[in-house]
Amino acid sequence: MIYIHIWITVFLFLPKSILCALPWRDERTVIGAVGGDLILPIKQTGIKYISWVTVNGGTHFATTKPGGDIDIRDNRYEGRLYGTADGSLNFTKLTREDQGEYTATIRTVPGYRHCNKKYNLRVFKKLLPEDIEILPNVTRNGTCGVILSCKVNGSDVRITWSRSDSSVIINGLLHILDTNTIFTCTAQNPISTISRTVIPKSYCQEDLQTMSTPGNDLLYGVFIAKGFEVVIVGLFLTINLLLTKKQDA
Numbered sequence: 423m424i425y426i427h428i429w430i431t432v433f434l435f436l437p438k439s440i441l442c443a444l445p446w447r448d449e450r451t452v453i454g455a456v457g458g459d460l461i462l463p464i465k466q467t468g469i470k471y472i473s474w475v476t477v478n479g480g481t482h483f484a485t486t487k488p489g490g491d492i493d494i495r496d497n498r499y500e501g502r503l504y505g506t507a508d509g510s511l512n513f514t515k516l517t518r519e520d521q522g523e524y525t526a527t528i529r530t531v532p533g534y535r536h537c538n539k540k541y542n543l544r545v546f547k548k549l550l551p552e553d554i555e556i557l558p559n560v561t562r563n564g565t566c567g568v569i570l571s572c573k574v575n576g577s578d579v580r581i582t583w584s585r586s587d588s589s590v591i592i593n594g595l596l597h598i599l600d601t602n603t604i605f606t607c608t609a610q611n612p613i614s615t616i617s618r619t620v621i622p623k624s625y626c627q628e629d630l631q632t633m634s635t636p637g638n639d640l641l642y643g644v645f646i647a648k649g650f651e652v653v654i655v656g657l658f659l660t661i662n663l664l665l666t667k668k669q670d671a
Contacts, residue, residue, distance in 0.1 A: 449523070449540035454516045455613045456547045462511040462524060464539070470529045472509045477523035477540070486511055513543075521545040549576055549614040556607060556618055558625040566626035570596040572607035572618075580610045598622045 454460035464472065474484040483496035484503055492505035504512040509528075513520060521544055528537040553576055559569040572581050572595075583591040586604040596605065601622040608617040 449542050451542045451544060453544050453546065453612050454513065454520075456516055456518060456545060458516050459512065459514045460516065460543075461506065462513070462526065462541050462543070464508055464510045464526065464528065466508070466528065466537070468530045469509050470531055472511075472529070473527040474511055475525045475527065477525055484511065516545050518545050518547070544612070546578065546611050546613045547576060549574070549579070549609060549611060549616045551616055551618075554607065554609050554616050554618050556620050558620075558622070560625050560628075565599070566601055566623075568598045568601055568622040568625050570598060570605065570607075570620065570622065572596075572609070574609040574616075576609070576611055578611050582608050582610075584608065601626055 450463075452460055452462060462474075469488050471485055471487045473482055474486065475482050481496060483494070483499055485493040485495070486505040486509045488507065488509045490505045490507060492503060492511075494500055494503055502513065502515045504514065506512055511526070522542075524541045524543060526539040526541070528539065530536065553574055555573045555575075557571040557573055559571070561567040561569065570583075572583065574581060581592075583596050584606045585591070598605070604619060604621055606617050606619045608615065610616075
């Protein structure tokens with residue numbers, strides 16, 4: 423028990439410079455959209471200035487100060503970075519190239535050591551209706567069956583199928599025997615959600631129409647014409663044979 427009191431006392435009277443220098447527990451994940459804005463927050467007082475560095479490459483690309491002052495040191499960020507009142511960094515016009523890890527090195531007023539904060543910036547494209555596609559595969563074995571695949575153009579996308587009775591199937595591939603049921607494919611990433619609804623029966627009808635294509639109709643017509651031709655030739659030969667026998671008689 424004595425040791426506990428000693429450690430508590432030591433902790434309470436640690437200089438703020440030492441507490442500030444303690445390792446940051448976890449990096450913070452910040453999510454943004456392509457073309458959008460976001461803030462890498464600081465939320466700390468007693469700041470003199472903050473150096474912003476990319477973890478991959480170690481580039482010191484900007485320095486911010488409380489009050490909104492900013493010094494952009496990398497032309498790639500020119501016109502896209504702004505400082506905030508507390509020294510946080512405001513990213514605008516985000517691109518996929520902005521995705522990555524960042525470190526904020528915080529210099530404080532005299533008597534304090536600097537602190538480091540890490541950020542994992544993730545940038546996603548907003549999903550659009552045209553990004554989702556339903557790929558059907560029709561099978562026939564007495565009845566029409568459909569295999570549906572939901573394909574989405576995007577990264578880190580979660581795909582789920584749901585039925586008209588609200589049951590959910592978490593899978594990108596769906597085997598369907600009850601083609602009259604309505605199914606909906608929903609695609610979701612961290613910033614957006616899109617969906618598309620289908621009735622599998624419609625693919626069965628399209629498949630039947632495909633089986634009766636203009637090419638097949640043409641081929642069928644050729645067979646019919648040839649059949650008539652054979653019948654006519656046969657009749658001609660039969661009549662000719664009868665007339666010949668009559669003349670001989």
